[in-house]
Every structure is written in C-alpha cells, then in structure tokens.
Amino acid sequence: MPTREETLETRGYAMADAPKPGGLYRPVVLHDGVAYLSGMVPFRSGEVAYTGKVPSAVSVEDAQKAAELCAANLLRVFAREVGPLDMVEQVLKVTGFVNADPNLTEAHLVMNGASQLILDVLGDVGSHARSAVGVATLPLGASVEVEMIVAVSK
Amino acid sequence: MPTREETLETRGYAMADAPKPGGLYRPVVLHDGVAYLSGMVPFRSGEVAYTGKVPSAVSVEDAQKAAELCAANLLRVFAREVGPLDMVEQVLKVTGFVNADPNLTEAHLVMNGASQLILDVLGDVGSHARSAVGVATLPLGASVEVEMIVAVSK
Amino acid sequence: MPTREETLETRGYAMADAPKPGGLYRPVVLHDGVAYLSGMVPFRSGEVAYTGKVPSAVSVEDAQKAAELCAANLLRVFAREVGPLDMVEQVLKVTGFVNADPNLTEAHLVMNGASQLILDVLGDVGSHARSAVGVATLPLGASVEVEMIVAVSK
Numbered sequence: 297m298p299t300r301e302e303t304l305e306t307r308g309y310a311m312a313d314a315p316k317p318g319g320l321y322r323p324v325v326l327h328d329g330v331a332y333l334s335g336m337v338p339f340r341s342g343e344v345a346y347t348g349k350v351p352s353a354v355s356v357e358d359a360q361k362a363a364e365l366c367a368a369n370l371l372r373v374f375a376r377e378v379g380p381l382d383m384v385e386q387v388l389k390v391t392g393f394v395n396a397d398p399n400l401t402e403a404h405l406v407m408n409g410a411s412q413l414i415l416d417v418l419g420d421v422g423s424h425a426r427s428a429v430g431v432a433t434l435p436l437g438a439s440v441e442v443e444m445i446v447a448v449s450k
Numbered sequence: 451m452p453t454r455e456e457t458l459e460t461r462g463y464a465m466a467d468a469p470k471p472g473g474l475y476r477p478v479v480l481h482d483g484v485a486y487l488s489g490m491v492p493f494r495s496g497e498v499a500y501t502g503k504v505p506s507a508v509s510v511e512d513a514q515k516a517a518e519l520c521a522a523n524l525l526r527v528f529a530r531e532v533g534p535l536d537m538v539e540q541v542l543k544v545t546g547f548v549n550a551d552p553n554l555t556e557a558h559l560v561m562n563g564a565s566q567l568i569l570d571v572l573g574d575v576g577s578h579a580r581s582a583v584g585v586a587t588l589p590l591g592a593s594v595e596v597e598m599i600v601a602v603s604k
Numbered sequence: 605m606p607t608r609e610e611t612l613e614t615r616g617y618a619m620a621d622a623p624k625p626g627g628l629y630r631p632v633v634l635h636d637g638v639a640y641l642s643g644m645v646p647f648r649s650g651e652v653a654y655t656g657k658v659p660s661a662v663s664v665e666d667a668q669k670a671a672e673l674c675a676a677n678l679l680r681v682f683a684r685e686v687g688p689l690d691m692v693e694q695v696l697k698v699t700g701f702v703n704a705d706p707n708l709t710e711a712h713l714v715m716n717g718a719s720q721l722i723l724d725v726l727g728d729v730g731s732h733a734r735s736a737v738g739v740a741t742l743p744l745g746a747s748v749e750v751e752m753i754v755a756v757s758k
Contacts, residue, residue, distance in 0.1 A: 318712075320719035321734035325696050327755045328637065329482065332697040335735030349706070388479050389486040393737045396587045398503070404472075404589035411474035426475035427489030427597045429547045430587030433704045433738030435712035443735045447481045483636065542633050543640040550741045552657070558626075558743035565628035580629035581643030581751045583701045584741030601635045 300381035303417045304371060314372035315339040324377045329385075331378055331446045335393070337438035338365040347437040349397045350430075354439045356402050360409030363392060366442035367410035371417060378448060386447040387414060387424040393441040396430025403428040410442050454535035457571045458525060468526035469493040478531040483539075485532055485600045489547070491592035492519040501591040503551045504584075508593045510556050514563030517546060520596035521564035525571060532602060540601040541568060541578040547595040550584025557582040564596050608689035611725045612679060622680035623647040632685040637693075639686055639754045643701070645746035646673040655745040657705045658738075662747045664710050668717030671700060674750035675718035679725060686756060694755040695722060695732040701749040704738025711736040718750050 301311055315336070317323045325332045338346045346362035348354050354362065367390075375381055392407035394400065407428040414422040424444075434441050455465055469490070471477045479486050492500045500516035502508050508516065521544075529535055546561035548554065561582040568576040578598075588595050609619055623644065625631045633640045646654045654670035656662050662670065675698075683689055700715035702708065715736040722730040732752075742749045 320716050320723065321698070322731050323733070325694065325731070325733045327694055327696055330696075332733040332753070334733040335699075335737070386479065386481055388481055388484075390475070391489075391735075393735075398586050398740075400587045401589065401591045403587065408474050415474065423476050423479070425477070425479045425486040425488040425597075427545075427547075427595065428589055429489070429585045429595060431737045432552075432586045432706050432740045433708045433711065435709065435736055437709045441735065441737060443733075445486070540633065540635055542635055542638075544629070545643075552740050554741045555743065555745045557741065562628050569628065577630050577633070579631070579633045579640040579642040579751075581699075581701075581749065582743055583643070583739045583749060586706075586740045599640070 300417050304368060309368040311372055311375060313341060314376045315369050323373045326378055326448060329448055329450050331448050333370050333444040335441045335443040336366045336369045337435060337441050338362040339369055340365060344436050344438050346439040348439055349395050350400055350406060350439055352397050356405055359406040359439050362440040363406050363409035363442060364413045366440055367413045370442060370444050383449050384418055384421055384446055385449045386421050388447055389445040390424045390426045391443050392428045393431045393434060395434045395439045400430050403430045454571050458522060463522040465526055465529060467495060468530045469523050477527045480532055480602060483602055483604050485602050487524050487598040489595045489597040490520045490523045491589060491595050492516040493523055494519060498590050498592050500593040502593055503549050504554055504560060504593055506551050510559055513560040513593050516594040517560050517563035517596060518567045520594055521567045524596060524598050537603050538572055538575055538600055539603045540575050542601055543599040544578045544580045545597050546582045547585045547588060549588045549593045554584050557584045608725050612676060617676040619680055619683060621649060622684045623677050631681045634686055634756060637756055637758050639756050641678050641752040643749045643751040644674045644677045645743060645749050646670040647677055648673060652744050652746050654747040656747055657703050658708055658714060658747055660705050664713055667714040667747050670748040671714050671717035671750060672721045674748055675721045678750060678752050691757050692726055692729055692754055693757040694729050696755055697753040698732045698734045699751050700736045701739045701742060703742045703747045708738050711738045
C-alpha cells in the first residue's frame with residue numbers, strides 16, 4: 297500500500313514543490329495537537345497557476361483543479377513543516393474561498409476538487425467539515441484559496 | 451422548562467427537518483471536545499428558502515430570517531450527528547457570510563437573526579464570538595451561509 | 605524591557621480605547637486554553653476610522669493602517685476581557701477580510717499591517733497562521749475586518 301506521500305506524488309504533486317513560506321506569517325501553527333494551516337493559493341513551481349474570476353475567466357472545471365492544487369499544497373506544507381502525513385489524525389475543517397463573479401452558484405462544486413484530493417490521499421481521516429464561499433477577490437488574483445485545520449497525533 | 455429541542459420545535463423548526471449530509475464533506479467533525487460544523491445555507495425541506503443578494507433581491511429583514519434558519523439547521527444537524535443539544539457546553543464561534551450587494555453595510559444585523567436564535571435555544575452557553583462579512587456569492591445562490599464551532603461536553 | 609501593553613501604548617493605541625462589546629455576541633470566548641476573538645473592524649474612539657472599498661476609496665497603504673488598527677483593537681479587547689497580554693501563549697490564526705474592489709490583488713499586503721503589529725507587540729508568540737481574502741462588503745462599510753484565535757496560558 298502506498299504511503300500518503302506516494303499517493304500525492306502519483307497524482308503529480310512532487311513533495312519537493314511545496315510552496316515556500318511567505319513574509320509575515322507562518323504556513324502552519326501547531327498547538328496542543330491542532331494545526332492551523334494558512335490560506336493557500338494555487339501555487340505551482342512558485343507561480344500562481346490559476347488566476348481570475350470563476351466562471352468568467354476560469355471555468356468551474358478548471359477552478360476545481362485549482363482547488364485540488366491548493367489542497368495538495370496544504371498537504372505538502374504540512375509534510376515539510378509538521379512531519380509525515382501519517383501524523384494527520386483527522387482533518388477537522390476545510391474552508392474554501394473562490395474568486396467569484398457575483399452570479400456564480402457553484403462554489404461548493406469548485407471546492408469538491410480540494411475535498412476529493414484530501415480524501416484520496418488521507419482516506420477516512422481526510423473526511424472533514426467544510427465551508428465554501430465566493431469572494432470578491434483573492435491575493436495575487438488567485439482563483440481559489442483554501443485553508444485547513446488538522447488534528448495531529450502527538 | 452422545555453428542552454432545547456422543544457424550544458427549537460416551538461419556533462417552527464421540526465427536529466426531523468435537519469438538512470441531509472451532502473457529497474464530499476461531513477456536516478460535523480468532532481475532535482477532543484470541539485465540534486466543527488460545516489457552512490450551512492438556509493435549507494427548508496430540502497430547498498434553499500432564501501436566494502439572491504442582500505438587499506437588492508432579499509431585504510435585510512428577510513436575510514435575518516435566512517440567518518435564523520441557517521442557525522436552526524446547524525443546531526438540528528448537531529442533534530442528529532453528535533447528540534442531544536444538552537451536550538453543547540459552549541458555542542465558541544459563529545461565522546456568517548452574507549451574499550451581499552457591494553453597498554450593503556448591515557451584514558452584522560443580518561447575522562443577529564442567527565445569534566438571537568442560538569441564544570434563545572441554548573441560553574448562556576449559546577453566547578458566542580462572531581464574525582460577519584458580505585461575500586460575492588454563495589453556493590446555490592443562497593442569501594446567507596453560517597458555520598459554527600462548538601465545545602461539546604465529554 | 606517594555607510590557608506588551610506599553611508597546612501598544614507607544615504605538616498610539618491607548619489601552620483604554622478598546623472597542624466596547626456589541627449586541628448579540630461576545631468579543632471573546634475562552635475555552636480550554638483557546639480564545640476565539642470576534643471579527644473586529646477599525647474602530648477608533650467609537651467610530652469606524654476607515655470605510656469604503658480598497659483601493660478605489662481607501663488606498664492599500666491606508667488599508668494597512670486599518671488592518672493595524674483592527675489588530676490593536678483585538679489585542680486591547682483581549683487585555684480587557686481575558687487578562688494581561690503576557691497570557692498570550694501563541695497566536696494561532698489570524699483571518700483578514702478586506703472590503704475590496706473586484707480587481708484588488710493585494711489583500712495579503714493589506715493584512716501585513718495587522719501581522720506586523722501583532723509581531724511587534726507579542727514577539728515570537730505573535731507568529732501566526734493567516735488567511736487574507738477580499739470580500740464584497742463589511743459591517744458599517746468598514747475597509748477591513750480581522751479575527752483571531754489565540755492560545756492562552758492556563
């Protein structure tokens with residue numbers, strides 16, 4: 297059976313391409329068995345791979361890929377900053393912000409891209425509570441931003 | 451003295467009409483005495499009862515009713531997924547997302563509809579921290595989405 | 605070495621000017637060593653000091669000042685409601701909502717105003733996970749709203 301890291305790699309997400317930490321905040325803060333992961337945009341090799349509003353500039357289908365990439369980034373950041381993905385005891389909450397035109401009604405479908413990847417990689421412990429909303433704009437013009445709260449085995 | 455469930459029923463929120471769980475995420479995740487409840491839209495009998503932007507399509511007063519319905523749904527989901535509402539030790543945080551026209555300045559007043567119901571049903575332990583924001587769009591065109599973090603007695 | 609409160613005062617944020625609690629929710633809920641602070645807008649002496657959208661009505665630079673004021677308010681509210689700022693064991697998560705025009709791409713830069721103040725006042729324990737998004741509108745037309753989750757020493 298593949299490790300969780302191997303599953304991510306097989307899906308095309310090399311562990312080494314975890315986004316670098318940025319300026320004035322930390323990618324993860326771990327306290328008392330709970331890890332708070334900072335909002336993540338769809339970085340790939342240091343560039344934001346999906347920018348612009350959904351659905352006028354980016355289709356719902358592509359936005360799902362963007363959400364998947366955000367989730368893969370969060371898992372890779374966890375692995376670099378906290379430890380092996382086997383330490384994920386339970387994903388508690390995932391929140392997705394979609395850079396949306398005011399008429400979008402599918403923010404939840406966009407976020408399925410993130411949810412499915414998390415379930416594929418982590419299995420049962422990837423099962424999470426979730427909120428999905430459409431926002432006016434995101435940092436760097438990203439199409440999606442995803443944050444996560446994770447219970448970590450001590 | 452009525453139970454918390456009876457109070458909800460008296461207000462018109464039948465316990466049996468808790469929204470069904472949807473696709474790729476869980477309605478609640480409980481870990482170490484803290485329950486994370488997924489973002490909830492104003493479902494009533496399986497339909498979204500309030501759709502469109504506040505205030506152009508839905509008045510602030512109606513949006514308050516939508517927020518109340520979201521809160522009632524969250525409490526009913528808690529009762530179905532976790533246990534009797536007597537297990538609520540303390541509501542920790544309520545976050546409200548209002549599907550807003552860019553000129554709305556009353557997102558906090560909209561969310562009072564949710565806060566008041568929670569206080570009415572749960573009393574002192576319903577007293578919560580809160581954020582209210584106006585977003586560009588919500589899943590299914592819902593007018594309001596509310597999420598909640600709750601401390602649960604062990 | 606100045607106390608954390610003295611550092612705030614030196615930066616122009618008098619401890620006595622912490623915003624008053626509002627209506628139907630609490631400024632902070634503390635449970636099991638974790639404090640959830642309600643979303644805070646840039647109140648100064650009872651008035652919202654920065655209103656309107658970023659960047660059309662308020663520049664990114666001024667919005668950074670608004671975010672700093674929100675953060676100062678959160679720390680002052682903590683001091684009034686929970687106890688001395690020495691009780692902050694670790695800032696876990698900061699979420700910033702910027703009242704944004706749809707073309708803003710600098711929500712993260714706006715939030716640096718909040719992050720820098722928190723680091724300046726709290727030092728290492730102020731280092732936090734963060735999300736920044738641009739929303740359609742905020743309560744009272746505020747330009748920025750910031751919420752925070754804090755680990756508190758028992």
